[in-house]
Amino acid sequence: MAPSSASAVPERVRDTASSIAALRALEHARGANGLIRDPFAEALAGTDAMTRVRERRSRAPGDGDDNPSTSTAGRTGARSRARGGRGDDGRVAIRTKFFDDAAVEYLATIDRARGGEAARQVVLLGAGYDTRAWRLEAPSAEARTNTTVFEVDVESVLERKREIMGDAELTLCDRRVAVHCDMERTDWTEALRGSGFREGLPTVWILEGLMYYLSPRVARSMLRRCFDMGGHSSALVVSVVNPAALARARGSDPLRAKLARCFGRGEQKSARAMWMSACDAPPVEYFAPWTLDLAAQLGEAGCDFGRWTGSKPSPVPTDARSFRADVVPRTFYVRASKPASA
Template identity: 35%
Template sequence: MSDLDPVARTARLTAALRARESERPDRLFTDVLAGTLAGQAARALAEQLGEVPAIAVRTRFFDDLLTEIANAEGGPRQFVLLAAGMDTRAQRLPFPAATTLYEVDRPELLRLKDALLAGVPEPACRRVAVSADLAGDWPRSLVQAGFRADLPTCWLVEGLTQYLQEANVIRLFDRITACSAPGSHLLAEFVAASLFRDPAARPMLDALAEQGAAWHYGTDEPQPLFAERGWQVQSVPYAEVGQAMGRWPQNGVTAGGHLAHATR
């Protein structure tokens, strides 16, 4: 995984965790491409980590929402995955053919992904890779790729906010809102602020920092981020969703937080 920077390498680790979930007899989803996108190094690291229930839970939670939104009558026909990483939803989910799915991430990561997917059949929807640094002017890159801010959009912010400073999280949500026409959806995930104060979580957080992929942001109340920008939001704790799926342990360190679905 040395071809990517530490934060980008987490995309391959996440793919490895999806691959492992896909091998379970009681799997929450099936991702046949995840192993290829992960590679052997990431898969070995995933085995060392043991159970990471949050990845399987959030993947299934957002799979279900994206499928529902994409197939709703009059729903958005453009979707944007920010920090898309090694996401495979363009291939996995039943998006209508008229849907355009924009995957925004760093150019080196998208190049690697395209190389790994060489020979894989094109998805039914239109997948557009958008090379951009989310710390830069990514809305301009998105527009240049064909995105239209005057049309409803469904955004997905998954596995991203914890790596940002609070000011950059606020800036991200300001930019998303500025690009969102009425009828848009915003799906987002947040780790809990309380996790940073939990002594049991300290080894995990220290290990991430040592690898150059430190977590900076968490919140126990994500609702104001949406309400202050005119979004109507429903937020549910990870634990509640995970327990309903049979994936949330009663003991041990878990990346608790919230999963949110907002509309405007």
């Protein structure tokens, strides 16, 4: 992701992380009507991000966070407000719910396959201000006792989280380990092993909002390393974009954006301008040797939850050539698993 000092972490990326936490906080404030519960999100977001997100929602219904596959700028805000998606069409709430459900369901699968007494791990790569260790429930008390959560990110982010979370009670696991690492520039696998990660144990890997910030080489290598390091019954939950979404995010001059990233020159319009990689083959091929369980776009079955207020997504090309040539920007939320035979 970014260099390991606070001053070197791109400001726009920090702002985006805070904004997403703020959107989770607004979803939490919906109470029983919300898709998720996150009582920690507002403190993690901070006052500036909360103000910024509230203002953006009030003046720009349909302004999205991470999925440019459907344009909502021309729609009125009434439909969006009625369904609770004002400002981002429900993207962050839906994404968070998708990842929450997948993580809990995969942990329950490990329980069924190996029993609650089996040790298991959850690894959040690019953890940012994620709070799943404190707000999701383990499948059983026994499973919680035998679950370790590893959060991997730059030191400045994880240290701020530590200060804010304090001694809040862990609910998903018995032990949480902060792993300080710049995943783009250093060997994150060695950092993980050095922090107590045990290869061969069933592991749920969570890569939310991370992959497009990595170079194509690092992104593809990460998927393979996750597969190799986790044992049978391991699983992967990840968000990716297609080449058209990457091209749109980087604008008409990708070389200029790359130079800005490398040398700190030029003004980045948004965090998206720092995207570097895309899912450049149909998901069933791109994620191999993982077994693809689901690759969903917002608004499709399994990625709606009755809250998507954007346009219905168009069908995805299935052959490799058509997929790469597709001009529709798309974001995919993906669930994949490691079969027992692997």
